[in-house]
Amino acid sequence: MAPIIRLAIDSKGINRVERLCSIPAYVGERNTSFRYIVQHASLVTGIEAQVKDGLLRLKLPDERPDLPIWNTPSPPDLSSCITFFFFSSGHLFGTHFHYEQDSSAVTTYECFDKRRQKSIIWVYLPMPKNDRLLVLGVRHGLRSKTNILVRTRQIGDIIIGRHTTGEFRDICLAKSAPVTIVYNEPPEGYIVNYFGAYCRSPDRLELSTPFPLERCSPHPLGDESYFSWAPLDRVSSTLTFNDPKTDIAKV
Known part of the structure; x- marks a missing residue:
């Protein structure tokens, strides 16, 4: 199974969940309608997905993992x-x-x-x-x-x-x-x-x-x-x- 998980988030919640083979290279693309979480699957264990009325959200464990949110589908080099x-x-x-x-x-x-x-x-x-x-x-x-x-x-x-x-x-x-x-x-x-x-x-x-x-x-x-x-x-x-x-x- 592909090790990278990418979530696309809009004003209603989580819009899309993807499995990727690797973190995609940053190419300068930015988005004003979506925010993204790109993380290795091993770092997001213990998270429960809840679906109701066609909407998806995440329930995080007490010890919350680091989930940086980006305005780009692939994280840039912070340096x-x-x-x-x-x-x-x-x-x-x-x-x-x-x-x-x-x-x-x-x-x-x-x-x-x-x-x-x-x-x-x-x-x-x-x-x-x-x-x-x-x-x-x-x-x-x-x-x-x-x-x-x-x-x-x-x-x-x-x-x-x-x-x-x-x-x-x-x-x-x-x-x-x-x-x-x-x-x-x-x-x-x-x-x-x-x-x-x-x-x-x-x-x-x-x-x-x-x-x-x-x-x-x-x-x-x-x-x-x-x-x-x-x-x-x-x-x-x-x-x-x-x-x-x-x-x-x-x-």
Whole structure:
């Protein structure tokens, strides 16, 4: 019997179950109507299939197996995945994950109207090969909207979003790998109003080590400032680019 199981999931539940001889190679195909689980049969033992009224669902055992869900029929190489977040006025308006050298976040950027495009800030989340997401959280501020908090094994702490001013509260969404990011894809022009995560963490999700805060007072560069930083160990030189239209520098 073929060792690989692939499930296709739509808005009503499991739409299709397939047996494959091997995990198919990723060819860049993505789907907006289906989500997929591709896993070796030996890793999904103890799962019960339940059918009622023409609908199929899975009943998982108490010790739930890892079932990563993809928007592509074949999983991509995670080391080649690149993540972008799109912010405007401190709000998260979209995310983009691409898996190929030829693909670009421009396709997501072009979904925003012309007025929004002028104020959109692109934020790139670096994930080196062999690194792992350990903690995912959010920082809610009364005046500074929302930051996304990321902690990885190799990079450490990353804060994505606008500079925080005033009072804020940090919320831990997940703190044990593997972490699945869950968010809604809003209609054009609307913010992402749900951003969460799933993992097999304990019931009490608390940050064992707080995320840093450089300063909570207004910054000389203004409240619209977005900061990034990286260690300079073994860095010999950098290239800096200046966008004449926005007067924003890029490194």
